[in-house]
Amino acid sequence: MRFEFTEEQKMVRDMVRRFADDVLKPKAAEMDKECKIYPEIIKQLGELGLLGVYIPEEYGGAGMDVICYATAVEEISRGCASTGILVSAHTSLVVDPIYHYGTEEQKRKYLVPLAKGEKVAAHAMTEPGAGTDVVSISTTAKREGDYYILNGTKHFITNGAEAGIYLIFAMTDKEKRHKGMSAFIVERDTPGFSIGKLEHKLGIRATSTAELILENCKVPADNLLGEEGRGFYIAMDCYDGGRIGVAAQAVGIAQAAYEEAVEFAKTRIQFGQPIAKFQAIQFKLADMATMIEAARLLYLKAAWLKQEGKPYYQLSAMAKLFASEVAMDVTREAIQIHGGYGYTEDYSVERHYRDAKITEIYEGTSEAQRLTIARNLLKG
Amino acid sequence: MKVVVFCKSVPDTETRVRLKDNRLDKSEIKYILNPYDEYAVEEAVRMKEGGKAEEVIAISMGPERAKEALRSALAIGADRGILIKDDALDGSDTYVTAKVLVKALEKDGLEYGMLLFGQQAIDGDTWHVPGQVAEMLGLPQTGSIIKLEVDPDGGKAVANRMVEGGEEVHEMALPCVVTCRKGLNEPRYPSLPNIMKAKKKPIQEYSVSDLGFSAEDVGKAGALTEVLSYALPPQKEAGKKVEGEPEEVAQALLQYLKEEIKVI
Structure with a gap:
């Protein structure tokens, strides 16, 4: 067992860390306030190869591995958590399934x-009436000649405003329940497709969370991903990988808050000495660093399993569950160390705290992760 | 025209420098490509992209980890690498380093048009090697440039360097040596596809004997200088402030110059 990055993984980590420090960090607070990720940032992500990290070169990707991808998501999120989820949702929830289930023609296009x-890209499953219970979605797709006609409303769709391509889930046969769900690749300018309202959120405010409206949206039958009735399975596959991304994002948020807490503790003088000299603060920092390291190792193991083609859903659920709770604990303690300053917008820890909360909710709540993990360990 | 960029693997700027047995404790150091060398690599790659250079070669003398610095240069866009690596090189000073680099260029049979360096390496901070290499090769050189115009067909390069109160403009015949600094360009982030490409680019390795040297020619044995000891810089003392009437202040200042630091 070697707990060491390869030279290539190190180069990716170092490059992304620098990019995050130089480009993302200085803009993160502004983007949070303005509720948008600047287009030039998205352009740069693309130019650097960060929107197709582990996709083979022949399909436009960088041809690297899942560990590089997850590490890149952590480093990006350390600079800006909103940008981190843009990359993760794009890659894990759309790019990955098109790569795995797409026809050659769909891949090229x-x-x-x-x-x-x-x-x-944006992935659209969630609806006003269907969150964790994905089988209860009410969007329908009806075959008419060479087209499917989609009707319904999606909401809480990450990247909804920026995306050019959407992966939309709809029921082709409501009777068959999860075996009646199908996935469609939908272009933004498809007739009958429109973007509704954008949510105002507690955290990850720079990333868009949009409503999508499908009114007799006419999607070519060639855009069905996989077979009819395979949508549920494709989605579950996406979420297993997506959890690695969210875990990495959570670790990035925690790492950012932790680093700021260390810096603050070393420079804030109270009772004649830096507060880092007080054991009460030292113990907090020690716990934070330990939890972050443990969370990082969990998501890296999940990423490694995925890369090796081994079952990884249990590990990715554990990584996501643990890392998201670590992010909440670490960001809360980072504010505590900052005292009153941490509660103001003059420091970034309040943003990290707000950003951390969503990691316990999206791509499977902590409760859903615990269920997955427990069911898996009790089965058989 | 071929352009050679000299690269050094140095401790990251955020490394905490610790001494152990009067030597640098290297156990927990993370190494990077010397930041000044990045400007040199970037400039060379831009020359290639602008049709001014046909090949960019990155060269380094150092231990195995120097390969990572070369790999970084290749990821920015250099075409191939040369590494001179040998246990006998341990303890070499800047004179030996320059001598070995010059020999490696000769061994490689490189017909270079320009040699680019970072103005200094952030570890030793001697600023020696570029000047030594230029001297050994009998080439014109200028340092710390912030602008470079190369005219390969006309056989010349024009470089601007910062001096107090303005800029100096140097015109040199090719081949020549220049050293680079911040302000010359903005080094790019190596993209993931370029990091992948860098893996496949060749790095030619030479040992000391490949270059026709014996162990006595290099390392401590071949060095002209010797490091006697390392010490951390003393803590900076707070400045002195003299207050009062002008006559009193002048008197106090005079006394300070005469008696405490004894300059008059």
Whole structure:
């Protein structure tokens, strides 16, 4: 067992860390306030190869591995958590399934521009009435000749405003429940497709969270991903990988808050000495560093399993569950160390705290992760 | 025209420098490509992209980890690398380093048009090697440039360097040596596809004997200088402030110059 990055993984980590420090960090607070990720940032992500990290070169990707991808998401999120989830949702929830389930033609047409970063992707499952219970979605797709006609409303769709390509889930046969769900690749300018309202959120405010409206949206039958009735399975596959991304994002948020807490503790003088000299603060920092390291090792193991083609859903659920709770604990303690300053917008820890909360909710709540983990360990 | 960029693997700027047995404790150091060398690599790659250079070669003398610095240069866009690596090189000073680099260029049979360096390496901070290499090769050189115009067909390069109160403009015949600094360009982030490409680019390795040297020619044995000891810089003392009437202040200042630091 070697707990060491390869030279290539190190180069990716170092490059992304620098990019995050130089480019993302200085803009993160502004983007949070303005509720948008600047287009030039998205352009740069594409140029650097960060929107198709582990997709083979022949499909426009960088041809690296899942560990590089997850590490890149951590480092990006350390600079800006909103940008981190843009990359993760794009890659794990759309690029990955098109790569795995797409026809050669679909890959040429959609995967290549997505992996090159020419377009951003969004994954649309959630509806007002269907969150964790995905089988209860009410969007329908009806076959008519060479087209499917989609009707319904999606909401809480990450990247909804920026995306050029959407992966939309709809029921082709409501009777068959999860075996009646199908996935469709939908272009933004498809007739009958429109973007509704954008949510105002507690955290990750720079990333868009949009409503999508499908009114007799006419999607070519060639854009069905996989077979009819395979949508549920494709989605579950996406979420297993997506959890690695969210875990990495959570670790990035925690790492950022932790680093700021260390810096603050070393420079803040109270009772005649830096507060880092007080054991009460030292113990907090020690716990934070330990939890972050443990969370990082969990998501890296999940990423390694995925890369090796081994079952990884249990590990990715554990990584996501643990890392998201670590992010909450670490960001809360980072504010505590900052005292009153941490509660103001003059420091970034309040943003990290707000950003951390979503990691316990999206791509499977902590409760859903615990269920997955427990069911898996009790089965058989 | 071929352009050679000299690269050094140095401790990251955020490394905490610790001494152990009067030597640098290297156990927990993270190494990077010398930041000044990045400007040199970037400039060379831009020359290639602008049709001014046909090949960019990155060269380094150092231990195995120097390969990572070369790999970084290749990821920015250099075409191939040369590494001179040998246990006998341990303890070499800047004179030996320059001598070995010059020999490696000769061994490689490189017909270079320009040699680019970072103005200094952030570890030793001697600023020696570029000047020594230029001297050994009998080439014109200028340092710390912030602008470079190369005219390969006309056989010349024009470089601007910062001096107090303005800029100096140097015109040199090719081949020549220049050293680079911040302000010359903005080094790019190596993209993931370029990091992948860098893996496949060749790095030619030479040992000391490959270059026709014996162990006595290099390392401590071949060095002209010797490091006697390392010490951390003393803590900076707070400045002195003299207050009062002008006559009193002048008197106090005079006394300070005469008696405490004894300059008059």
